[in-house]
Amino acid sequence: MDNFFTGNGYTPRQFWMSGKQSLGKTSVFFLLFAFLISPPFAAVKAAENAQIISLAECVALAMRRNTWIKLAYMDRVVQKYSFTTTANYTFRPDIDWQTALSQAETKQTVPDDSTSLNRSIASALHLRQNLPTGGAIGIQWQPWSKDLSKANQAMYSSDVSSRLDSWRVNFSQPLGKFAGSRVANLVVDQAKYQENLDVLQLKATAINTVTSVIKAYRQLLLAKWDIAINEASLERAKTLLETNKTLIEMGKMASQDIIQSESDRANKELSLEISRNAFDQARLALLQLLDLSRDLIIEPEDQIEIVPFSYTEEQIFSLAKENQPDWLSMLIYLELARMELVQARSEQKLDVALSGSFGTSNTRGDISVDNSEKSWELGVVVDVPISGRTRRELKGNLIKAQVNMDKANISLQKALGDLAINTRDLVQRTKTLEKQIELAENARKLSEKKLEVELIKQNAGRSTNFQIVTYQDELRSARINELNAKISYLNSLSDLDKFMGTVPLTWGIDLASAPTPTFERDSDKMQIEKTSTNTESLR
Structure with missing residues (x-):
């Protein structure tokens, strides 16, 4: 993909002048044209002593250094030992x-x-x-x-x-x-499902963390580009101010008209300072996620790739049901509730x-x-x-297990509906953002042409300095909007990746997980006990 700062057929130009009086009307026009129309530099120059870091490197650092991921892996040590003890040593x-x-x-x-x-x-x-x-x-x-x-x-x-x-x-x-045997093996079956649940929780932690790092990286990249745009805008404002001073000395502009140029330069300096502060805040946010020193000066790579959106709603829905940790956890909770009900029903039998x-x-x-x-x-x-607390506790355990089973069934059906709704919402949002990139690019090109035409009109004496500054600001806003559209689209793709639970596959992350749960993932085919959802009969 062409970098935004590559430009659209314009190249920086240099002008030599022997003196201010030799600057004619045509030269003034071309000077303004060069500085006001030309986009920022093709590549944003990195700050001194800054370390360029790629998005893949950030993801790798997050998996090694992020505090929440470290804590999750430490929990897995205890969870694996507990699972091994129960599953392998019960019998x-x-x-x-x-x-x-x-x-x-x-x-x-x-x-x-x-x-x-x-x-x-x-x-x-x-x-x-x-x-x-x-x-x-x-x-x-x-x-x-x-x-x-x-x-x-x-x-x-x-x-x-x-x-x-x-x-x-x-x-x-x-x-x-x-x-x-069904009741006797409940403790082992529960341990297996709990192990799968623990693995899914680790996967969810990794997915959430990696997605946060990706978005923080892109926010840093956006802040870096914003600095470049504001620096270029400030240079154009300074050039316009110097040109206007020359025109005033030549008697081609009223002296009071320079106030607009001075105000424009001051506003551009303020915008540049704000963008630099935003960049530093974005840098600190990324360093915090990576658990790196706040004194480390890092900058993102300039290049990004806009990948066309090619998934269908059905594909995303299917992948989400196969990989999304939240959905798979709901299936496990249903199985655990069913096991709890089996145990509670067994407790109601005669103790012989x-x-x-x-x-x-x-x-x-x-x-x-x-x-x-x-x-x-x-x-x-x-x-x-016969009577007393023990009998009521046994009955209470059955009521509790039955209610938990009902709640698990209802929650699963609700989660399935939410999964379908969220799938459609994400697909529509991503397609809209992809369309906005094209619209923002067209708007930026039109702003460039509009400013070019206005400069020609100024050369003919049919435009004002105020109008030039206004169109210059519009062009700056159009460029920022185009960048925001691209970053928003890429973030939407990352949200889709997170929603489908495929972040580890996308980035080649090996979680060293346990075997995939053996329950039926297709909820449309999964049998749900309809005969065990009447809690009124247990009261």
């Missing part, structure tokens, strides 16, 4: 090794003196395995345990030692409440559990303590809350 056995040493001594003085001493050492291995059916199996193995007991009385003393080894297997399986155990133990030592036995047990436990 893995918990194994504990336990060793105990103890000694106890008792002395008695009344009615007789007596002393007893007990020492023991024991080791045991405990294993517990959760089952996908909701039950659990436990194993306790005590390979070695030794006891030593000594007793001394007035007429009697004893010294008994024994060694024990045993093992026992126990199990439990709910038959009503919390029974079944089957339990049993089997084990052996062998005791060796003195003949009085030698023993070997086997034992087993099997039973059913039924827990029925």
